[in-house]
């Protein structure tokens with residue numbers, strides 16, 4: 193059974209260790225802007241919401257890519273960007289309805305969460321277990337996926 | 351707070367990603383203010399789970415193999431661009447026993463026009479533009495790739511005529527995915543060999559040949575395609591003049607403010623941009639071309655590129671009984687007026703999500719969507735209903751990225767929220783219908799940009815976030831996480 197990230201906003205204290213760990217893993221720098229996981233801060237409610245790619249089945253980024261640069265890692269199920277193939281056209285960034293694939297002006301390519309090949313660094317970095325890597329069934333992703341389905345351009349005739 | 355202060359605060363921060371920086375105003379809980387509605391049978395898009403990624407596409411088979419006794423149906427697809435290829439792969443996935451023939455008239459293995467700018471920049475080789483990178487991809491999927499041109503469709507006996515030898519090919523289901531072609535404005539001298547379109551790999555080779563460092567180049571048209579290739583031409587070292595009929599750059603994708611800022615940006619980078627202008631004639635002066643324009647001195651140029659728009663490839667349908675307007679008329683199953691004949695991509699006049707009208711969008715994401723949806727209906731009649739495609743474009747012009755979504759011009763009675771920072775070339779304008787986002791234009795903003803598509807296409811009611819976005823439209827990602835509740 194493939195695993196998914198489980199993001200629990202109730203446990204998140206907004207320390208942003210995950211952003212630093214992610215950017216370090218991806219970019220070699222401690223720079224939240226280069227992180228594929230983002231913490232959204234809602235001040236009045238004192239609430240922090242971690243957010244990243246759901247590795248959705250529909251993978252709009254993957255279908256939209258004109259040169260087959262986004263492929264599925266069969267071991268982890270992650271949709272991964274092959275930087276050598278990516279031409280940097282950014283069509284995937286406007287196609288992804290979650291806003292979780294981003295253009296990196298330094299490299300001229302796009303980046304997204306790739307689950308670090310099965311050892312997600314954000315999980316290791318999180319001190320409160322707000323981010324865990326668990327069997328896919330246990331996550332709340334099904335709701336996200338339902339929401340994603342609303343964005344599908346096709347609907348099956350019932 | 352004044353708009354100016356907001357701009358200062360927002361744009362004063364980390365330049366490359368204002369949208370992801372922490373929110374400027376205190377805001378409230380994030381519990382979904384719009385509960386996620388029950389979604390009826392969500393279709394899991396039949397996508398190709400290709401996991402391999404080695405270079406080179408299959409050599410096309412010379413003739414389709416129609417001798418299989420045990421196939422379920424023969425699906426014939428005309429046009430091997432993204433719409434045709436996505437459809438072929440999806441049919442294979444849905445029906446392992448189908449016979450699939452993919453006919454394309456270009457000499458190269460199926461490729462993506464979108465990759466052409468990167469080929470011109472010499473960022474990629476020709477192979478880098480191929481739609482699929484695996485050795486024998488089409489063979490492995492048992493898709494017959496045929497290089498030929500279909501000269502006519504004969505619905506009565508369910509055949510198509512192949513141009514090379516006038517032979518007939520039978521089909522059970524037919525998909526027309528023949529794309530579009532560049533239009534030629536009536537300019538004397540446009541047929542000069544030093545004038546080229548920029549639509550095919552063949553055109554690109556001609557441009558690579560003709561545009562060298564120091565070449566003086568005139569580009570006719572600053573539309574979407576024109577602006578995309580502009581950067582490649584400058585990177586090739588061309589001294590460039592762009593002549594555009596409209597009053598700003600990309601007038602059919604960017605609003606006045608945005609298109610004008612983009613023009614200034616290009617001028618700052620040394621490109622001459624003539625708007626509200628026209629090329630009157632191109633004269634051959636031996637070594638060079640003399641290009642006369644409606645407002646300004648004639649230009650002595652080495653090469654001219656024509657990028658003035660495209661039209662659907664429908665000429666060969668004459669006499670077939672298939673109804674054509676701007677493009678091929680299709681219903682929400684992407685089926686034409688003739689049963690068992692479907693159309694997809696640049697050639698199809700399909701449903702627009704935002705307007706509810708049928709239009710030719712001529713963009714890549716719509717081509718792949720059409721390819722998927724039509725193929726489902728070819729295999730399982732009536733199984734997929736098109737919800738309409740959201741018009742979306744992203745464009746990098748000399749490093750400045752612009753985006754347009756949906757009803758970027760707004761709707762009657764709707765509101766809009768705008769932030770302008772002309773000095774730093776940053777701009778965002780969200781268009782609302784009630785408390786829903788229906789369109790957007792942005793300049794210099796890339797972080798989390800796809801969330802705008804999500805908000806438009808899910809028709810999410812923004813609730814309290816509407817006012818917040820009116821005050822600061824850059825908070826679209828916070829709004830998105832706020833109303834959807836994130837993952838939890």
Ligand SMILES: Cc1cc2nc3c(=O)[nH]c(=O)nc-3n(C[C@H](O)[C@H](O)[C@H](O)COP(=O)(O)OP(=O)(O)OC[C@H]3O[C@@H](n4cnc5c(N)ncnc54)[C@H](O)[C@@H]3O)c2cc1C
Nearest residue numbers: 429431432433455463499500528529695696712713714717
């Ligand atoms: C330089 C450039 C940059 C672009 N950049 C972008 C971008 O950034 N974003 C975006 O969304 N879109 C972009 N586009 C547009 C995008 O490439 C098209 O929307 C897309 O290619 C449409 O796909 P399609 O499959 O419908 O048609 P096509 O890709 O045009 O494929 C149709 C194929 O059918 C063939 N054909 C036509 N008639 C026949 C016949 N009778 N018999 C056999 N074969 C036939 C054609 O030769 C062609 O090979 C760009 C286009 C160009 C040229």
Ligand code: SF4
Nearest residue numbers: 257278279281282284
């Ligand atoms: S930016 Fe790269 S990964 Fe994204 S669609 Fe373009 S080529 Fe594919």
